[in-house]
Amino acid sequence: MKQAPAIAIDVEERGTERTVRLKGDWTTAALPARQADLRSLPRDSIDTTVIDLTEVTRLDTGGAWLLAGTARRLREQGAQVTFSGEADRLALIETVGELPRPEPERRPPQALTDVLMRIGRATVYAVASLRDMTSFLGLATLTLLQLPFRPRLVRLAPLAYQIEKTGFDALPIVGLLSFLIGVVLSYQGIDQLTRFGAEIFTVNLVGVAVLREMGVLITAIVVAGRSGSAFAAQIGTMKVNLEVDAMRTIGLDPMALLVLPRMVALLITLPLLAFYADVMGVLGGAVMALFVLDISFARFADQLQSAVSLTTLLIGLVKAPVFGFVIALVGCFQGLQVSSDAESVGLHTTRAVVASIFLVIVLDALFSILFSIIGI
Amino acid sequence: MPAPPVIRVQGLVTRFGRQVIHDHLDLEVQPGEVMGLVGGSGTGKSVLLNTIIGLRRPAAGRIEVLGQDTSRLSDEGLQKLKSRWGVLFQDGALFSSLTVLQNIEVPLRAHTQLSPSLRREIAAVKVALVGLPPDAAHKVPSELSGGMRKRAGLARALALDPDLLFLDEPTAGLDPIGAAAFDRLIGDLQRTLGLTVVMVTHDLDSLHSICDRIAVLLDRKVKVGTIAELSRDPHPWLQAYFGGPRGRAAAVSNEPHTSRDGALANP
Numbered sequence: 001m002k003q004a005p006a007i008a009i010d011v012e013e014r015g016t017e018r019t020v021r022l023k024g025d026w027t028t029a030a031l032p033a034r035q036a037d038l039r040s041l042p043r044d045s046i047d048t049t050v051i052d053l054t055e056v057t058r059l060d061t062g063g064a065w066l067l068a069g070t071a072r073r074l075r076e077q078g079a080q081v082t083f084s085g086e087a088d089r090l091a092l093i094e095t096v097g098e099l100p101r102p103e104p105e106r107r108p109p110q111a112l113t114d115v116l117m118r119i120g121r122a123t124v125y126a127v128a129s130l131r132d133m134t135s136f137l138g139l140a141t142l143t144l145l146q147l148p149f150r151p152r153l154v155r156l157a158p159l160a161y162q163i164e165k166t167g168f169d170a171l172p173i174v175g176l177l178s179f180l181i182g183v184v185l186s187y188q189g190i191d192q193l194t195r196f197g198a199e200i201f202t203v204n205l206v207g208v209a210v211l212r213e214m215g216v217l218i219t220a221i222v223v224a225g226r227s228g229s230a231f232a233a234q235i236g237t238m239k240v241n242l243e244v245d246a247m248r249t250i251g252l253d254p255m256a257l258l259v260l261p262r263m264v265a266l267l268i269t270l271p272l273l274a275f276y277a278d279v280m281g282v283l284g285g286a287v288m289a290l291f292v293l294d295i296s297f298a299r300f301a302d303q304l305q306s307a308v309s310l311t312t313l314l315i316g317l318v319k320a321p322v323f324g325f326v327i328a329l330v331g332c333f334q335g336l337q338v339s340s341d342a343e344s345v346g347l348h349t350t351r352a353v354v355a356s357i358f359l360v361i362v363l364d365a366l367f368s369i370l371f372s373i374i375g376i
Numbered sequence: 377m378p379a380p381p382v383i384r385v386q387g388l389v390t391r392f393g394r395q396v397i398h399d400h401l402d403l404e405v406q407p408g409e410v411m412g413l414v415g416g417s418g419t420g421k422s423v424l425l426n427t428i429i430g431l432r433r434p435a436a437g438r439i440e441v442l443g444q445d446t447s448r449l450s451d452e453g454l455q456k457l458k459s460r461w462g463v464l465f466q467d468g469a470l471f472s473s474l475t476v477l478q479n480i481e482v483p484l485r486a487h488t489q490l491s492p493s494l495r496r497e498i499a500a501v502k503v504a505l506v507g508l509p510p511d512a513a514h515k516v517p518s519e520l521s522g523g524m525r526k527r528a529g530l531a532r533a534l535a536l537d538p539d540l541l542f543l544d545e546p547t548a549g550l551d552p553i554g555a556a557a558f559d560r561l562i563g564d565l566q567r568t569l570g571l572t573v574v575m576v577t578h579d580l581d582s583l584h585s586i587c588d589r590i591a592v593l594l595d596r597k598v599k600v601g602t603i604a605e606l607s608r609d610p611h612p613w614l615q616a617y618f619g620g621p622r623g624r625a626a627a628v629s630n631e632p633h634t635s636r637d638g639a640l641a642n643p
Contacts, residue, residue: 028498028537029488060537061569065501088570095568099504341472341518 009037016047023055026063034063038070049074053085061096064089068097129337136333143255144263158261166227166262167269171276174222178277181214182206182284190292199293203300204307206285211308215278216316217364220323223270224356228331231262232352235335236345244336254336263328270324271317278316311376319367323360330356380443382407382540382572383428388437390423397423399596400437407539410566410573412583415593416613421576424593425542428574429463430454442539459487461540462533466548468525470517476503476528477513483535502531507561523554527561534565541566543575547582559585580618580626592617603627 008024020041026034041049051067053059071081071093083090147153189202235258238244244254282304289295295303334352338344383405390398397420405411415421426432428439430446439446444457462483470479480499484490490498503513506527517525526546533541546562547555559579563586566573577583583590583603590606591598594613599606607618607627617623 028484028490031488031490031494031498035494061501061505061534062498062537065498088568092568096501096505099501100510101500101504339518343473 008034011041013046017050018046018048019050019052021052021055022067023057025058026056026067027058027060028062031062031066034066038066041070041074046079048080049082051081051083053083053089056085056089059089059092061092064093064096068093072097132337133333136336137329139255140259140263140329140332143260147260147264153256154260154264158257159264162261162265163269165230166223166265167273170223170226170269170273173226174219174273174277175280177218177222178210178215178280179284181218182210182281182286183288185209185214185281186285186288187292190288200295200303201307202289202293203285203295203303206289207282207304207308208312210281210285211278211312211316213316213364215281216274216319216323217360218281219270219274219277219320220327220360221357223266223273223324224327224331224360225353227262227266228327228356229349229353231328231331232334232338232349233345235332236338236348239336239338240340240342240345258335259328259332262332263325266324266328267321270327271320274317274320278313315371315376319364322363322367326359326363327356330359379407381405381440382442383574384438384440385424385428386438386440388424388427388439389435390420390427390432391435396596398434398437398593401597403591403598403600405572405574407572408570409588410563410575410586412587412590413574413576413593414578414583414590414617419593419596421593422544425544425574425576429461429542430458455487459483459536460538461542462536462538463542464526464529464533464544464546466544467522468517468529470525470528470532472517475514475516476508476520476531479517479528480532480535483532487536499531499535502534503528505534505565506531507557522549523551523558526550526558530561530565534569537569539570539572541571541573543573543577545576545578547577547579552581555579555581556585562586580623581629584626584629 008022008026008030010021010023012019012021024030051071056063067083071083074081083093143153186202186206189205190199193199193201193205235244238258244258247254247257286295286297286300289300290297331352334348334355338348381404383403385401385403388398388401388403389396401424403424413421413424423432427434428441428446433447441457442460444453446454446457449457470476471482474482477496477499480502481495484495484498488495500513504510508524508527508531512520512524512528517528520528530543530546533543543562547558550558559582562573562575565571566586573586575582575587587603589600589602591600592606592614594611599609599611599614601609603618606614607623609615618627
């Protein structure tokens with residue numbers, strides 16, 4: 001935009017009459033400068049003001065709004081104001097001057113009430129969300145319990161698709177992470193246990209830690225991040241596109257069509273992935289032991305057999321379907337909670353991941369307590 | 377010699393893979409006119425619009441907007457050019473996390489150095505200009521009806537007082553009364569603010585009531601003319617379009633140019 005002169009008005013006073021000649025651009029971009037120009041137009045003893053627009057190069061709604069506002073101010077103080085210039089421009093000023101003024105936003109006057117309101121809103125939301133989640137849990141459990149009696153409830157094609165997406169496609173990342181965890185555990189074990197000359201017990205450490213805890217935990221966290229978020233985003237986007245409503249209208253149950261395949265898929269894939277993670281984790285430990293301690297794979301296997309039993313493996317794997325259920329439950333629930341706008345898809349996807357990882361770790365802690373009570 | 381055209385498209389070619397959408401298409405839009413852009417589904421109306429406003433790169437051809445070749449402009453020049461046009465997307469394309477007033481402030485914030493209070497005042501003027509009720513200014517888009525969202529989108533398109541306004545199906549999804557009111561609003565604003573308007577539309581009533589000339593996308597090129605000229609054209613698509621039951625009904629109801637003098641900002 002062209003740089004207009006700093007002062008773009010020319011005031012001429014004769015007795016009680018005043019002529020204001022405007023020059024240059026009177027556009028939105030030039031508004032701050034123009035506003036300063038007009039501040040030098042007091043009411044004083046002037047009764048009649050003529051605002052001359054003939055030398056104005058450009059006028060837009062911003063400029064018109066400023067001029068109309070100035071005219072209104074002077075008129076309210078009892079002065080006469082007239083405009084002269086091209087008819088188009090006068091019409092624009094008149095049009096803009098007649099526009100209704102929007103109400104100012106009603107803001108709560110105090111920060112304290114603001115804070116209280118936010119706490120209250122968050123509390124109500126948390127309680128409502130807990131209630132909804134509980135009812136969704138009930139509904140999902142009921143649908144799942146029907147499954148053995150009505151196996152047709154879940155269709156094979158979507159189930160196979162979900163198993164591929166959540167299970168098969170997760171193999172590389174789950175494998176790599178578990179392998180690295182095995183390496184890290186083994187390295188730390190070697191570092192500490194060598195001081196007591198007990199480095200062979202590194203095998204016990206890796207075996208127990210990976211099989212009981214790390215394998216299944218890493219798997220659950222990766223799946224929560226990959227698939228829990230995908231469930232929430234997929235179902236959420238369908239919600240925004242009204243696809244879920246369309247399903248209901250046709251008489252299809254979103255629970256059976258959207259939630260069930262995902263839930264069953266995770267119930268199947270998470271134990272399998274966890275077993276795979278166990279293998280990869282132990283392998284990572286074995287590779288580390290071979291390189292650092294020169295413990296051969298055969299000796300590692302031998303020691304592993306004396307360190308862990310089948311129970312150790314099963315204790316880890318028994319948790320997997322529970323974690324899978326929780327991840328699918330939270331992901332689908334958050335997806336169905338999405339309202340009509342795009343922002344809410346992102347919000348609920350984030351919530352799905354955070355809540356499912358949180359629940360997975362809490363449940364893992366509860367399992368530990370349970371297992372220690374029953375003594376295994 | 378008339379004033380130079382606001383938009384000049386020369387030899388535009390658009391391809392999707394092997395499919396050619398526009399084949400050496402030429403189009404000129406004169407200052408101060410309302411140009412309707414029509415065509416069957418898949419003829420590339422929205423694609424043409426998106427190419428003119430620089431969202432798509434053409435495979436070949438030259439596009440001049442407001443006298444500047446868009447493909448040769450520097451980033452800064454393009455940025456400046458963008459402040460001189462406004463675009464209303466289908467269904468408004470408002471930023472869903474912002475209120476209507478904040479939506480209108482976005483282009484003002486990007487292209488001017490106004491103080492926050494002044495910016496808010498200017499945005500409020502635009503809210504009133506498009507005939508939105510005052511209490512709509514502080515609502516977020518999901519709280520508005522379809523018609524109000526379009527008006528809010530128009531207010532955002534007008535935020536910088538552009539010379540050129542692009543509208544993509546402005547009346548789609550509105551009821552006939554809302555659509556007529558929206559047409560009237562666009563006509564009034566066009567005359568009051570001296571805008572040049574390019575609108576993609578399927579609404580025959582809009583074409584009759586506010587468009588000065590019409591560009592029809594036919595056989596990968598455009599045919600430009602007034603409704604009267606185009607309805608005399610023997611091309612079968614044009615005959616089916618303007619001579620069909622809907623075309624005739626729209627022609628009859630808009631015969632005496634009545635709808636062009638409605639009050640401004642009157643929903």
